[in-house]
Every structure is written in structure tokens, then in C-alpha cells.
Amino acid sequence: MRFLVSLHEVSSDRLLAELAHSMLETVTRNNEELLRKYPQIPALYQSGVRFREEPWAIGAARLPGGLEQFTHCLEVLARRWGDCAQLCAWRVAELRVGGERTPESPRGEKASLRYYVKSSCPACYPGECPDPNHPQRRRCFHVEVRRGDSARTIEDPSRLLSF
Helix, strand or coil, X not given: CCCCCCCCCCCCXXXXXXXXXXXXXHHHHHHHHHHHHCCXXXXXXXXXXXXXXXXXXXXXHCCCCCCCCCCCXXXXXXXXXXXXXXXXXXXXXXXXXXCCCCCCCCCCCCEEEXXXXXXXXXXXXXXXXXXXCCCCCEEEEEEEEEEXXXXXXXXXXXXXXXX
């Protein structure tokens, strides 16, 4: 089942990040279930998957208002690429599940998503754009992996899997 959720009217960057984080956590939990169900799914870093920004989210193909797709690991594996959110949802799931896929934490570990948003626009450069109604304002999202109980270790699959 696929869900389409529209959050383009959310003006608060903080609230938007919280809502998006909740949805991405749902995808992460789905990935955990898929990894348990299909043990043949390779580890993210051995899968051949690469980081790529979603083509409908950047450049001339960018859809008005933006579009972010949170996709489970089987779809990412099939298309051979994922953006930072999709790669982190897979990596956090495999760290939580543990097993042969993750020799560094075979019993699993506490891992979480670090999701944040920044707003910018050409008129406010180089700082963040404080006006949610500014016509040139654009939101930029990034997701990373927090590892372990202390959450001091940050892992960025998008950097590790860049071309």
C-alpha cells in the first residue's frame, strides 16, 4: 500500500521536520520487518546501491512545492539508488535488527534517525531564511544515522555511498 501525504502548508520548519521524521520512522520500522522476512537482502554498504538525489526534487525537473518519497529498502535495492532519507531508513533498520548483515553489531543496537531541515533563499544568503512566506525560500532536508545509546556517533550513508 502506498500513502501520499501533503505537508506543503506547514510553515514551521521544526514542525515539518518532526512530521517528516515520524513518517520516515514508519518506513524504518517497515524495513526492519522486511530485513527479518527476507534475510537474503544484502547489507546496505554491500548492496551496490548508491546515493542519488531524487530527480523530481532537484533542478529543472523539480516539482512545485517539492516532493519527497520515503521508500522501503526493497524498492531502493531494485532501482539501485536512494536519497539520504531512504538510505538512512535502511541503515537504521539493519543496525536495529543486527545479525550477519551487521558484523559490527550482530545483536543489534539502538540506532535512530537524525532528521533536520534548513531554509534558505538567494535574498537571505548565506544565513537561513527566517520568513516562511518569502517567495524565494526553499527548504533543504538531510537525514543521518545516530548510532548507539549516546547518539554521539553520526553516520552519513549518503556521503559513504556517493558516486
